Amino acid sequence: MTQTALPLPCTSRSGLFRPALPLLLSLALAACTSVPLPPWPAPGGAAKAPLPAAPAPATIPVTVAPPVVVIQPVPARPSGVVTPAEAPYSAAVAARFPAPSLIYSTPGLQEGRSSFTSNAEIQNWLRDLVAAAAATPALKAALLPIGRSQSGETLDALVLTRAAGTEAAAIAASGRPTVLLIGQQHGDEPAGSEALLVIARELTQGLLRPMLDRINVIIVPRANPDGSADNRRVTTGGLDMNRDHLLLNTPEAQALARLTRDYRPTVVVDAHEYTVVGRFLQKFGAVQKYDALLQYATTANIPEFLTKASEEWYRRPLVAALKSQGLSNEWYYTTSTDLTDKKISMGGTQPDTGRNVNGLKNTVSLLIETRGVGIGRLHIQRRVHTHVTAISSVLASTAQRASELRQLQPYIEKEIAGQACKDEAVVEAGPTPTQQELLMLDPITGADKALRVEWNSALALRKIKTRVRPCGYWLSASSKTAVERLRLHGVQVLRVTEPGSMLGDLYRETARSAGERQDVRGTISDAGQIVKAEVALVRGVIDAPTGSYYVPLNQPLANLAIAALEPDTQNSYFANRLIDNLTGSARVMAEPSLKTEELP
Ligand SMILES: [Zn+2]
Structure with a gap:
């Protein structure tokens, strides 16, 4: 339905990005026709290597939950927590989002809590995992202090590996691809952070541990601890750190850049949540429906092969994993805060977000967003389950494609370096205006509400300004x-x-x-x-x-x-x-x- 209405990246780019030189043309064709540079399996082809015992995500959680979601009574609350009286939609809407059959357990997900896991609790959680890992043969875990927030909170990264050590050189020497998982760049989007605590635990001592035979994992559960403490999107100084990844004005973005530079991940996942009611209810009279919104890097000059790997090796399996859990998905989209503007846009095309800047660093860069902003703790188990399912899929895809990924990055890097002094550089690109069918929900009845919207597609990049490279x-x-x-x-x-x-x-x-x-x-x-x-x-x-x-x-x-x-x-x-x-x-x-x- 909606997803097939959009052209595949390969098609759209070869149409809109017409290569100027024969070399580029041959590379573009190679990317579109599976010429094996790097070796490229047919879409849907069998994996070259068997998956490690990747668990079905539903097997991870710990205790059984009631089958139907109930809007939990919430005690006296810090800012941002929604109480039943303030629930932004009817019980009929809430009933569309039953809790998963198993529930997840972190400090912030405990029954009766009105606040999510605190910054101190995250540090304790990670330290406990490092201590537990020390008792496991051939498993290395370390907590890297990667910087400090503007309010002085420690920014931590958990490194998990079966390499000889946890320092960058040992990780590189392992020959295994590294996945960097980042949560809560926006302080009012808690589910990603809670989910990453679950993922960290399962990698260290649970059902995801076999993944570490094939991959290294680095987890930054909460990239913006100050925003989290204040339950607001931005950092202490008021800057949106997820528009700061090229400029690096904030110490929070600097910390992630330094980590990425030193540990050279192959894949980066950025876990967010998106607005459920708010301006969508005001503009469209509807509540947002999709459990997950997904997008990879969509900015100028991203190599064709990288986009293809992001689509075929990652997004498609991720969509299948979500579906297997009864979770819905769509491309990531948002809309402006101007209530008269009813256009909907996919995630931006500017080189400012983590998603796009990490793409420019030649990583498979994936944005995963769950429906969470503005609804406090409503459906929190389902939001966490969505993130855990999606992230587990990314880990499994990386483990499965480890040998191909080893070839992909050097190939792309050589291709980019070889373009110097020739070819074209796109200085600025923008999305292509089109239309899209979306499903939202009637805020009273909870029924599906189909909308046809003006849609800025970031998959079909439009060149705005080009220069000789x-x-x-x-x-x-x-x-x-x-x-x-x-x-x-x-x-x-x-x-x-x-x-x-x-x-x-x-x-x-x-x-x-x-x-x-x-x-x-x-x-x-x-x-x-x-x-x-x-x-x-x-x-x-x-x-x-x-x-x-x-x-x-x-x-x-x-x-x-x-x-x-x-x-x-x-x-x-x-x-x-x-x-x-x-x-x-x-x-x-x-x-x-x-x-x-x-x-x-
Ligand atoms: Zn966000």
Whole structure:
């Protein structure tokens, strides 16, 4: 139904992203016709390796729940907890979401609790798991302190592996793909965090443990502990950390970037919840229906093979796993906070979210959202069950595809590096307007309510601005902040050690205004105004003094560098004042013969 109405990524991209060069064409065709680079099984083909004893997710939980959901009485509450009197919809709607047949147990899911697992309880939970793992032969577990939140809370990552150790080098030496699981970047979306505590326990001492024979897993159950403590979306300083993954202005996003740089995951899962009533009820007179909304990276310059792997190896099995549990799903979508705007958009196409930036880091990057924002503890067992089911599927897919994934990343990295100085770079892309059938629920009767909506599809990316791909970027010696952020991502930056000159394109400003960053919801909770410049490219000679920088594009993270360094986009380092002025960077258009050194 709705999902087949959308073109498959392969089809849509070959239609809209017409390759400019024969090389690109052959790669695009290879991606569409299963030419084995990397070896690519036919869709639906048998797995090359048998699955480890992956449990059906329903077998994980601990005790039996009542078969029909009842809106639980909730004691005096902290902010954000919904009581029966305030339940945003009728009992008939609630009855559409029966609890799973088994219930999950974490501190925050205990009967009678009015608050979710606290930050201290998460730390204790993780420490207990590390202690338990120490008693298990050949299982290594460690709690990595990866940073501190703006209010000083410790940010922790749990590493679980059968490698020789838990440090990054040992994980790399294991040869197994690593899955990074991230919960609760938005503080008012608790189910992902509770589910990750369940997943951590089951990997360490439960039914998911056999997975670790094939994969390494890193879990950050709560990426935004301050937002969680305040039951609000944003971080303490008011910034939305899930629009900060390119800029890295928040210590929370920096912590995840450093972790990703050092541990190089193959797959990243970002667990969220979405608004159930609120503006959807106001705009459409309906309640949101889908247990899970799903999307992978959809931003400019994502390699075709990566999209194909995300779709075929991950999303499709994930959908099947959800269905097997009686859980419904759809592509991720949202709508703006402007009540007169009834358009619905898939998750954004900007390189700002974890989903898209991790895609630019060449990982399979998956967003999983459950119906949870604004309904407090309603249906919490079902929300957690949805996340546990989905995440277990991702772990199983990774274990099953481990050998293919080992080939995929080096292949993609080589492909990207090989595009430097030639081919096209998409500087900005947007979604394609279309229409879509969605099912929502009547808020009184609970019956399905079919809607045909204006729909911005992120699967069919529309090119807005393209340029010839440079060999690299030159950055002035005063670009220290930008260089620091690029290096946090793992981008290779070289320092010029002797004055030199290069052929390049300089940016000449043709217009400027101030503005705010936007996403499909509206204005982003942000640090302030951005600089919206229009530029013309002027071919010339760049004089590169000692102490200035060169960012070569013959590297795996070239597409991330493009997103950061082409100045005339809303997420660029220039627009967001990490680079002071337009003369502080330039496109290098011929392979330079510079004397440079690696930064320490
Ligand atoms: Zn969210």
